[in-house]
Amino acid sequence: MQAGKPILYSYFRSSCSWRVRIALALKGIDFEMVPVNLIKDGGQQFSKAFQALNPMKQVPTLKIDGITIHQSLAIIEYLEETRPTPRLLPRDPKKRASVRMISDLIASGIQPLQNLSILKKVGEETQLTWAQNAITSGFNALEQILQSTAGKYCVGDEVTMADLCLVPQVANAERFKVDFTPYPTISCINKRLLALEAFQVSHPCRQPDTPTELRA
Amino acid sequence: MQAGKPILYSYFRSSCSWRVRIALALKGIDFEMVPVNLIKDGGQQFSKAFQALNPMKQVPTLKIDGITIHQSLAIIEYLEETRPTPRLLPRDPKKRASVRMISDLIASGIQPLQNLSILKKVGEETQLTWAQNAITSGFNALEQILQSTAGKYCVGDEVTMADLCLVPQVANAERFKVDFTPYPTISCINKRLLALEAFQVSHPCRQPDTPTELRA
Numbered sequence: 001m002q003a004g005k006p007i008l009y010s011y012f013r014s015s016c017s018w019r020v021r022i023a024l025a026l027k028g029i030d031f032e033m034v035p036v037n038l039i040k041d042g043g044q045q046f047s048k049a050f051q052a053l054n055p056m057k058q059v060p061t062l063k064i065d066g067i068t069i070h071q072s073l074a075i076i077e078y079l080e081e082t083r084p085t086p087r088l089l090p091r092d093p094k095k096r097a098s099v100r101m102i103s104d105l106i107a108s109g110i111q112p113l114q115n116l117s118i119l120k121k122v123g124e125e126t127q128l129t130w131a132q133n134a135i136t137s138g139f140n141a142l143e144q145i146l147q148s149t150a151g152k153y154c155v156g157d158e159v160t161m162a163d164l165c166l167v168p169q170v171a172n173a174e175r176f177k178v179d180f181t182p183y184p185t186i187s188c189i190n191k192r193l194l195a196l197e198a199f200q201v202s203h204p205c206r207q208p209d210t211p212t213e214l215r216a
Numbered sequence: 217m218q219a220g221k222p223i224l225y226s227y228f229r230s231s232c233s234w235r236v237r238i239a240l241a242l243k244g245i246d247f248e249m250v251p252v253n254l255i256k257d258g259g260q261q262f263s264k265a266f267q268a269l270n271p272m273k274q275v276p277t278l279k280i281d282g283i284t285i286h287q288s289l290a291i292i293e294y295l296e297e298t299r300p301t302p303r304l305l306p307r308d309p310k311k312r313a314s315v316r317m318i319s320d321l322i323a324s325g326i327q328p329l330q331n332l333s334i335l336k337k338v339g340e341e342t343q344l345t346w347a348q349n350a351i352t353s354g355f356n357a358l359e360q361i362l363q364s365t366a367g368k369y370c371v372g373d374e375v376t377m378a379d380l381c382l383v384p385q386v387a388n389a390e391r392f393k394v395d396f397t398p399y400p401t402i403s404c405i406n407k408r409l410l411a412l413e414a415f416q417v418s419h420p421c422r423q424p425d426t427p428t429e430l431r432a
Contacts, residue, residue: 055357056325067310071324074316081309093297094283100290104323108287109272112328121346130337141271 006031006064009053011038012207012214015111015168016072017060021202022164023076027083035209038116073107076161088161095156098149102142102162106169110138114172131176139173139183146185153189159196167193171204222247222280225269227254228423228430231327231384232288233276237418238380239292243299251425254332289323292377304377311372314365318358318378322385326354330388347392355389355399362401369405375412383409387420 008024008031010017024031036059037044044050045057054061054070061068062075065082069075080088089096112118113134119127149155154162170190173180180187193199200206205216224240224247226233240247252275253260260266261273270277270286277284278291281298285291296304305312328334329350335343365371370378386406389396396403409415416422421432 055360056321056354057357058325065310067313069313069317071317071320073324074313074320077316078309078313081312093294094281096297097283097285097290097294100293101285101287104287104290105272107320108289108324108328109274112324113334118329121349133337138272141273144271 004032006062007034008032009034009036009050009059009061009063010207010209011036011059012204012210014038014059015172016058016107018168018171018202018204019072019164020060020062020075021207022167022198023079023088023161025198025202026086026088026159027079029079029083033208035207037209073103073161073165076164080161087158088164090156090158090160098155099160099162102145102149102154103165105138105142105145106162106165109141110135110169111172114176128176131172132178135169135173135176135178136182138169139178139186143183143185146189150185150189152192159193159198163189163193166190167199220248222278223250224248225250225252225266225275225277225279226423226425227252227275228420228426230254230275231388232274232323234384234387234418234420235288235380236276236278236291237423238383238414239295239304239377241414241418242302242304242375243295245295245299249424251423253425289319289377289381292380296377303374304380306372306374306376314371315376315378318361318365318370319381321354321358321361322378322381325357326351326385327388330392344392347388348394351385351389351392351394352398354385355394355402359399359401362405366401366405368408375409375414379405379409382406383415 006029008020010021010033036050045059051057053068056070058070060072060075061070069078076088089099114131119131122130146154151157153159154166166186167190170186204210205214222245224236226237226249252266261275267273269284272286274286276288276291277286285294292304305315330347335347338346362370367373369375370382382402383406386402420426421430
């Protein structure tokens, strides 16, 4: 076992890092943060030291309990299994399926198609349209799914892993100037979640590595 | 509760559908298959009837126990929670984290970047290179990660959800003519898995909707 606090390798603007920061905040887990700047020095995630830690060269990465975990949802599931309070997955397997379905819709169906490394490949001219298409095509589906799963939040009235995926994806959508008129359910849930402390302390505008001009 | 067998909406060549077909085979779950041809008629997933079932317009989709689940990993996790034998996730939370990390690496980090709808957007001229880059960049990381997690299979000596993701992704890599020289661990595990009955009966070359010329 590794002694000491968990260490989160994070970038203020990474939506996948934000998911994990919310989980840590909700569960009241004290941790140390090591910022990895995905832009500076050509991307610090490409340094030899970081690649040795995470061969995918991505944040978030969490060192905890003597192991190193990559992939935000794998990290959140591990936290849920080892630090179960408060729950981020409902007890009912059918509701858990809804939570994971929404989480995966965002984590596999939207985020990877609009992340920094893909947009670089797509090229500057078309990247805004590309990102908007990826997000609206996912949000069109999500808006419809939420109409049958949502209560106060994405699935029922408790905050779940799905909500940890929703809020950072909405923030990305706002950065890419997506029109939210077709997404009243998404907008309403997002607003409710942003009122919660765990979503505020973990917000990209309030991280140790947030540039001064973006702080709020 | 819905009466009758689970219904899997599947496409023979969809790597995400194959993941679920392996899970169903391993767990000995009897099911009905409804083929959804992603090419024919401009893509049957875009039909109104299918969109009503899955607003993401993707396979796999599973109707089971009165609910409809999309997203392959959410489906597999539900099967694991409701039909736990044989296990597809180890008991030890740290090993479960490894399984989910590898599964997510493939399901979020590789597959979405080389699937049919993205390659269409990328355009015919560059799509082979695009797909190869997405796969090799993920496999470079995976090869390294497997060196510390693998036994006979991806994580230890039991078949897990990670293996259900690996084999279909390797098949895609082969279709895109990826050079496997740098991936001895991936190749070796893939070969072992393909020898198992559940991976054979669920294989794309042996589905009800496999075109005659691709059957084996």
